[in-house]
Amino acid sequence: MPGMIHTHDKMIESRILTGQIKNVLYDVSAVTAGGQPVYEVAYAGNKYVRNTANVLQKTAERVRARVSNIQTLKAGDCYRIENHVYHEAIVPDDAVTATIVCMHSPSPGPIKVIGLDGYPEHLEFQRIERRAAEYMGFV
Template sequence: MPGRVHTHDKHVDSRILLGTLTNLQYAVSEVETGAWPLYEAHYHGDRYLKQTTNLLRKTSTRVDLSAGEPARMLAGDSYRIERHTFHEAVPLPGLTTCTLVCMHSPAPGSIKVVGVDGYPDVLSFERSEHPGHLFLRHI
C-alpha cells in the first residue's frame, strides 16, 4: 500500500548524505467521509529488527491532508521532524538518496500512516536491510 505520509513517536533529526529529497509536513484533520483512511503501526518486538512482525491496522478514522510549504534538501543539509508530526520525505525519482537519521526523545502515542482505500484492514510489512559499509563513504 502506498502510505508515504506518516508520523514517528520520536523526534527525527536527519542529515542528507547523498542525493536530494523534498520534505513535506501536513496539517491533518479528521473528516466523516471521503479523504483517506488512517492506519496505526503495531510492532511485536524491536521494530528495527528484520524478524519483528510489523503490522498496520486500519482505524475507523478518515483524514484530510493539507500540505505545508515543501522544503527541498540537498546533500549536506539537515532537518528535524517533531514527533507525531505528519510528514513525507520524497526523493527524486531515479536518484539515490542516503540519509543519516537520529531518532530520540520518545513520547507516548501511536505511529500513524495515511493509507489508501482498497487495501486490507491489517497489513504486514517488513523493513529492508542494507549493508552498512555501503554508506560509510558518505559519512
C-alpha cells in the first residue's frame, strides 16, 4: 500500500550526506466522511533487527492531510521532525540520497501511516536492506 505520510514516536534529526530530499510536513484533521484511513504501526519483534515484520493495522480513524511546510534539502543540510508529526520524505526518482538519522526522546503513542482505501485491514511486510555501496558507486 502506498502510504508515505507517517509519524514517528521519537524525535528525528537528520543530515543529508549526498543527494537531496523534500521533507513535507502536514496538518492532519479527523473527518467523519471522506478523507483517508489511518493505520497504526506495530512490529513483530525488535524493529531494528533485520527481517522483523512491520505490521500495519487499519483503525476506524479517517483524516484529511494538508501540507503545512515543505523543506527542500541538499547535501550538508539538516532537518528535524518532532514526535508524532505527520511528514513525508520525497527523494527524486533520478537521484541517490543518503542521510544519517538520529532518533531520540521517545514519547508514548502509536506510530501512524495515512493509507489508501481498498487495502486490507491488516498488512505485514519486511523492509528490504541494501548495502550503501550498491547505491554510492564504490565498494
